[in-house]
Amino acid sequence: MPASSPPPSTTAVREWADESPPVDFVLQLGDSIDGQNARRGEAESALQQVLEVLGQLSVPVHHAWGNHELYNFSRARLVQTGLYSRAGGSAGPADTECHAYHCSPRPRLRLVVLDAYDTSILGTDRGSPRYQEALRLLREKNPNDDLNNPEGTSGLAEAWAAEPSLSGAPGADSGMPGAQACAPLLPPPPPPCRLKEPHFVAFNGGFSQAQLDWFNEVLKFSDENQEKVIVMAAPRLAFGVIADIQFADAEDGYDFGGCRRRYYRHSLRLLREAVREWADESPPVDFVLQLGDSIDGQNARRGEAESALQQVLEVLGQLSVPVHHAWGNHELYNFSRARLVQTGLYSRAGGSAGPADTECHAYHCSPGPRLRLVVLDAYDTSILGTDRGSPRYQEALRLLREKNPNDDLNNPEGLKEPHFVAFNGGFSQAQLDWFNEVLKFSDENQEKVIVMAHVPLHPSASNGVCLAWNYEAALSVIHAHRCVVCVLAGHLHDGAYCLDWHGVHHLTLEGVIETPPDSNAFATVYVYEDKMDG
Structure with missing residues (x-):
């Protein structure tokens, strides 16, 4: 206070x-x-x-x-x-x-009440054995002048070179599936590198x-x-989550059914409020998950896609922590995959390990000890954002036409499987095979895994329409392993939640775009040794 x-x-x-x-x-x-x-x-x-x-x-x-x-x-x-x-x-x-x-x-x-600062340089006389031992442990892991700073000091390339398991460099034996060079064609400025163990900062303890x-x-x-x-005890780490901002510099409108109000211009102000709250967390959040649809599809029609994205990224850029982006249908209404790889929404950049196809925006990283984040690309198989003559487009169109005979491919009416619409997408077999290898690694190393994607993966965390095309295949991969704790998604603006039979939590966040200006829709999640809370 x-x-x-x-x-x-x-x-x-x-x-x-x-x-x-x-x-x-x-x-x-x-x-x-x-x-x-x-x-x-x-x-x-x-x-x-x-x-x-x-x-x-x-x-x-x-x-x-x-x-x-x-x-x-x-x-x-x-x-x-x-x-x-x-x-x-x-x-x-x-x-x-x-x-x-x-x-x-x-x-x-x-x-049982634990003292998470029993080993700490805080609140202790500098000449005491407690202080000296804590300082020694901290200095072993954190060479920064400012011991509250989790950023690296040697520059991005040098840090990865010193730690091959993070580099993904060609020839590096990372021990992780999918590690490889995956720099974008025109990458945004790389973020500062993090300490190998960024939780070794003075505002934490042991x-x-x-x-x-x-x-x-x-x-x-x-x-x-x-x-x-x-x-x-105090949480191990915290992270922010937000979904379906869908910003456009436009007057309020309505959804495709003409029933639900959308606050296009106000959504940017709500994002600013979320960023302010995350920045004011003490200790600060460790990372933020942006679950897709950061800008609205109408920006493409108005010729304002680049400027709208720039405004959203400028707000998120006020954070001093990594932001992980999922690609949604609205990103793909505005940009091709080839263009998205060149933007700040390509958070796979910087050495994060993903599938061989660098235009597949799936990757994994470890934001904390024994914790892994997996970002899935729910439009890896999709007719959106892809050249019509490409094999990716042709295969997606074939799958969609098998399930959806409607003239309007966004129309679910009369379908036996109503999630086979063009505003959804699915996962390629290559991505699913890669995903399986990542979870196998996490099982073997006793890690807990958070999965994020734009589109829900479980029917009970959906309305039956907003659901990945081959959600069953993704769930089969998840359920073949014991490491996944939760799946976070957006897309369905009402939000939803279920706990599946395998004990995996599926949380679909409410969309910012349909949140009235006097309210908000974002979350801060606290990760403990034995639970997550928010």
């Missing part, structure tokens, strides 16, 4: 107090006050305001310590505040300045071996006593 803000809102506390039956306890996951309070000399008063609001509850409040608590206070001081919820006999490690503990809030349930040993004993006890355990 910035010190200049009014007292914190009591809305959450009021809701918890009004629950019937009342809540049993509250978890405050850290960063209760903002770091600027220390510079303003207002840390104590800001904390007092937060604790006064939480003190209105008649149930225990369990606190995690975040980086902002440690910007404001030393560990020795935090032990003396109301944020030291380990007090009162809760069992923790021998080091009482390690804010880790466990308790049993009800029968056969255990809460766990001492003593805390991990203690944690292991707690879980062993819970196993023996058939308890379920809730673990409370």
